[in-house]
Amino acid sequence: MLVFSLGLLIVSNLVLQTRTVREWMESKLERRLGFEWTVGSLSWTPWTGVQMRDLAAEIRDLDFGGSAGVRPIYELDLDVQISWRALLSRRVEVRELRVRKGKVAIPLELLSLLPREREQAAKRDNQPPGGEKTPDKKTTGESEKPDTRTAPPGKQERPPARPAVILRIDRCDVGFYSIHGSGKRELVLHKLRGEFPLQGEDASGSLRHDGLTFGSSLLMSEMEMPVLWRRPFLRLPARTFKWEGVSLNVEGFIRLVGTPRFLVNLDAPAAPMRRVSLASWSGIEAEAASVQGQGSLQGTLTALDSWRGNFSGQISALGLVQRSGEIRKFEYGRVSSSMRGGVFRIVDARLHSEQLSFLGNGVLLPDGRMRGTLRLVADSGHAEAITRFAVGARLTGGWTRSWFKPLVTPDRQVRDLHVHGTVKRAVVDVGRHGEELEVGEVRDRVVAFVKRENEEKKQQDEAIRPMQPQPGHRAILPPTGK
Known part of the structure; x- marks a missing residue:
């Protein structure tokens, strides 16, 4: 046997x-x-x-x-x-x-x-432009079906255990x-x-x-x-992640009986952000009096076109600092974004100060195509400084007196940057006459220029340092001629 x-x-x-x-x-x-x-x-x-x-x-x-x-x-x-x-x-x-x-x-x-x-997606592409809706074959009763979103755990009758x-x-x-x-x-x-x-x-x-x-x-x-x-829920209990003084609370669950719907909630209560380095090559650090944010993502796990998400964040008193001192302080900033049917949108993003502000929006499609706009609004002093930076980094394609255009407000100037392309190859019109450069090339030129400027400043500091009197030694003064 x-x-x-x-x-x-x-x-x-x-x-x-x-x-x-x-x-x-x-x-x-x-x-x-x-x-x-x-x-x-x-x-x-x-x-x-x-x-x-x-x-x-x-x-x-x-x-x-x-x-x-x-x-x-x-x-x-x-x-x-x-x-x-x-x-x-x-x-x-x-x-x-x-x-x-x-x-x-x-x-x-x-x-x-x-x-x-x-x-x-092909059906969506065939819809009339301008936000017009195609005729719907649903009856009135079908269009008025109640919302079937997943209720939080504990608010539904529990099925018998399998x-x-x-x-x-x-x-x-x-x-x-x-x-x-x-x-x-x-x-x-x-x-x-x-x-x-x-x-x-x-x-x-x-x-x-x-x-x-x-x-x-x-x-x-x-x-x-x-x-x-x-x-019928598999839950990830609320957990807190801490980063430079900011706390992020994350909680989620997924229904494993019936329709596999899920929900993830994110919450970052208002808290000050300690000083943190933005990028090693820039030498710039950032700190803020308050950072907060909220977000959620939900849908049916097996139907990606049903996924819906929202995220918003706010920041106040953001300071950008170099070793030589503060560069700029922004009064406030905020961002609002959403995800619908795999389309991710930045609805509104802005960083504001009286002398310099950034405003933008954009969209990323499921197939990797993207489009966005970034507006720079600056006073005359900052517009001149940014123009020198753009020329020095070879973004403008040649010398130009001003990289900006006058705004309706007489003491403000504006520059709009338009980004379009794909995740692999996106271009932006940074040239003085609107010429386009790949975003990766723009980043490489900016990094190279900043590194070169930092190296020159370091050499200047080292050249000046031996001329300064050392502690405990008297400075040798030139003769007065008397």
Whole structure:
């Protein structure tokens, strides 16, 4: 009997390794989860369940030139524990999902890459311009359906508990990237691991990671977070992150029974911001009397066009400081932005002072296209200084008396900068006659100019320092001629 069982196990695993069975599994995954799936190998044992190795999910029907930059959404080694007793009754009940190792890569242009979302985007592009609405076939009763947004946990009747399901993650890297980017500036959550329930009676779990990076910059060090299952919601309890005196409170939940709706809330109460370096090459530091912000993101997890988000922030008494002293103090600043159907908009952004102000807005589409405007308003002294800076950094394409234009107010001048293009290649009209430069080229020229100016100033300071009397020594005065 033992030999027969062992032989049956070997034969069944050989069958699972055949291309026919793997293609059948790939089609099942595609119908259930979407994407285009590839299963490297399949095997099973009565003790460890089903093992899927080299499991990869890619976006289907990519038929445009930029598809070469799209990576697999998931690359996983997965173990699935099932209930054998339920299987004898012709029911498949999962008891445990275990990610042995994995990599998740989410492109910022995901909305425009998914076939269903591309069809909806095409419909939006065909709508009449000027904000006019196309005729709607819905009846009056259909158009007056109540709002079906997710209510906060605790305000809905709780469904009965189902058999418990546990998700265990041994190691998984989660990254966000642009298909138009070079791959050097990605947002990556390293070595995500932990375990928590997805179903069953109320229970707790945890997640931990080794850090959050953007390119080569560390944004967040390693951390452990509790995860709560309070059916039908999986919750990330409120957690506070602190940065230079400012606190950010984050809380979220996702509904795992029925429609998988989610909600994330962000809140930064008003607090002073300690002095922080803006960029190492600039030598400029910033501090503020008060910084605050609020934001939220919600929608159906599996329908990206349903995602809706809002964010607003305010800052007061922002001071920009160099070692030589204060450069400029702004009375206040604010930003308001939104996300609808994958379209991210900066509705209003401004930084105000009596001598110099910045005002702007912009939009980023799901396919990576962008457009925005930045207006500089300055008094005559600051307009002259900024013009010298633009000429020195070779942004204007040659010498010009003024980079600004007179405003209606006689003591103010204005310059509008228009940005357009894609995430990979955006241009801005910084030339004296409106000539355009790539945004990356503008940044490189500004950085080079500032570094050159700082180096020259440092050399001047070193040349002056030996001429100054040292402490404890009397200065040698020239003869008076008497």
